[in-house]
Amino acid sequence: MNVVSLSVFDLSLAAALVMLMAFLSFLLRLDMTKTIVIAALRTVVQLLLIGFILKWLFAQQSFLWIAVIWTVMLLVAGREIMARQTHRFKGIWGYGVGTVSVFISSVTVGIFVLTLVVNNTPWYTPQYAIPLMGMIIGNTMTAAALSLENLTKTAWQQRMIIEARLALGQPWRESIRDIARQSVRIGLLPIVNAMAAAGLVNLPGMMSGQILGGTPPAEAVKYQILIMFMITAASGFATLIVVWLAARHLFDDRQRLSIKRLYTVK
Amino acid sequence: MAQETLLELKNFSSFDLVPINLKIRQNETVSISGESGTGKSLLLRAIADLIPHKGDVFLEGNTANDYPPNEWRKQVAYLAAESQWWFDTIGEHFQLPLSMQTQKYLEEIGFDINVLDWEVMRCSTGERQRLAIIRMLANLPKVLLLDEPTANLDTDNSMLVESIIKHYQNETSCSIILVSHNAEQKKRIAQRQYQIQGKDVVEVEV
Numbered sequence: 001m002n003v004v005s006l007s008v009f010d011l012s013l014a015a016a017l018v019m020l021m022a023f024l025s026f027l028l029r030l031d032m033t034k035t036i037v038i039a040a041l042r043t044v045v046q047l048l049l050i051g052f053i054l055k056w057l058f059a060q061q062s063f064l065w066i067a068v069i070w071t072v073m074l075l076v077a078g079r080e081i082m083a084r085q086t087h088r089f090k091g092i093w094g095y096g097v098g099t100v101s102v103f104i105s106s107v108t109v110g111i112f113v114l115t116l117v118v119n120n121t122p123w124y125t126p127q128y129a130i131p132l133m134g135m136i137i138g139n140t141m142t143a144a145a146l147s148l149e150n151l152t153k154t155a156w157q158q159r160m161i162i163e164a165r166l167a168l169g170q171p172w173r174e175s176i177r178d179i180a181r182q183s184v185r186i187g188l189l190p191i192v193n194a195m196a197a198a199g200l201v202n203l204p205g206m207m208s209g210q211i212l213g214g215t216p217p218a219e220a221v222k223y224q225i226l227i228m229f230m231i232t233a234a235s236g237f238a239t240l241i242v243v244w245l246a247a248r249h250l251f252d253d254r255q256r257l258s259i260k261r262l263y264t265v266k
Numbered sequence: 267m268a269q270e271t272l273l274e275l276k277n278f279s280s281f282d283l284v285p286i287n288l289k290i291r292q293n294e295t296v297s298i299s300g301e302s303g304t305g306k307s308l309l310l311r312a313i314a315d316l317i318p319h320k321g322d323v324f325l326e327g328n329t330a331n332d333y334p335p336n337e338w339r340k341q342v343a344y345l346a347a348e349s350q351w352w353f354d355t356i357g358e359h360f361q362l363p364l365s366m367q368t369q370k371y372l373e374e375i376g377f378d379i380n381v382l383d384w385e386v387m388r389c390s391t392g393e394r395q396r397l398a399i400i401r402m403l404a405n406l407p408k409v410l411l412l413d414e415p416t417a418n419l420d421t422d423n424s425m426l427v428e429s430i431i432k433h434y435q436n437e438t439s440c441s442i443i444l445v446s447h448n449a450e451q452k453k454r455i456a457q458r459q460y461q462i463q464g465k466d467v468v469e470v471e472v
Binding site for chain 2: 165
């Protein structure tokens with residue numbers, strides 16, 4: 001590896017550029033000086049903190065700690081999904097439906113990739129297990145949030161139509177089928193677009209990072225392909241699961257539309 | 267014609283109405299009226315098992331829970347005052363090919379088979395409501411729960427709707443519960459009339 005190690009002085013030069021920008025914003029009365037300085041400080045502190053945590057974690061080689069980090073990522077992702085919903089389920093379902101979907105799909109795809117594709121010893125080597133799972137969870141979270149939002153919002157808007165379809169003797173699945181299909185499609189659009197445009201519009205961040213880190217481009221490309229496929233699979237499973245769970249929960253045991261299980265967030 | 271009880275409500279209540287007991291025979295039509303907000307629609311939707319209810323509802327001696335929910339709703343069909351459409355064309359909302367009977371009803375109510383190609387967006391409220399009735403009758407329901415079926419229609423359209431419903435009843439001996447504010451219409455169709463007074467459902471003299 002021919003990585004150029006950055007010294008404190010190197011980073012200070014970069015920091016000087018940011019300070020110059022902050023000073024310019026003061027001169028131009030952009031009212032941004034304080035914001036820029038605080039954001040820059042946060043970057044330094046947060047990333048250093050993460051750096052230390054990763055350094056410590058990489059030294060442990062303990063599956064227990066990996067599992068703890070994964071769990072924290074999943075719980076945060078579940079909160080993010082809920083926070084993006086304008087029509088949320090009441091009670092534990094509001095948090096649970098997104099979290100469970102992301103959990104099942106991310107862990108399944110993540111462990112599949114780590115054990116069968118990357119196949120390191122041990123398979124949970126943190127250098128792979130943490131960033132791979134982080135990328136899967138992050139992207140899956142977005143897909144699940146989009147799907148869920150579309151499903152519950154559309155069901156809310158079209159509740160009269162759903163009930164009319166039930167009244168005509170359609171089973172619950174059929175009465176919400178079109179909305180469910182559209183919701184899965186919407187969740188998958190970002191990653192499908194990213195696959196289609198990969199390398200043409202932008203160089204994916206991970207690949208750029210690997211190349212900067214000294215990895216030969218051919219290797220970096222292979223990893224990027226792996227990541228994209230992994231994210232696609234995990235997003236696909238997560239949207240299917242979240243749409244199925246949520247659609248099912250919109251109906252009670254007598255297949256009545258229980259739209260009151262949702263509440264609107266202003 | 268047989269005059270057996272087809273639909274029976276036993277201590278049946280929805281929303282905050284007082285539990286009611288009601289037997290409706292084959293071929294019989296019962297009307298329910300009451301001020302808006304008293305729960306007429308909720309009562310009909312509860313009978314169709316579209317919303318929860320207390321007490322029991324029987325069709326030919328079997329409770330709603332004896333049927334799969336969608337099967338019950340085919341037999342005990344609820345028609346809302348405002349018809350709902352979710353595909354682009356009329357035909358997509360029907361099981362094709364149409365039965366002979368459905369075709370006959372379509373013609374009786376003033377359409378020909380080409381109506382299946384019509385775009386829903388271009389149909390008037392009256393046309394949509396008439397087509398929604400044909401769509402419901404295609405399931406061959408045993409009970410019709412009609413929620414102000416002619417509220418949005420002019421006199422001519424209303425008479426067409428009434429005649430097709432009467433015709434269906436003559437052919438199938440179905441029972442009908444009709445929510446209507448039109449005194450003349452109730453007199454023409456219903457043999458018994460009920461009114462929601464306060465939270466109670468009481469029979470009124472015709």
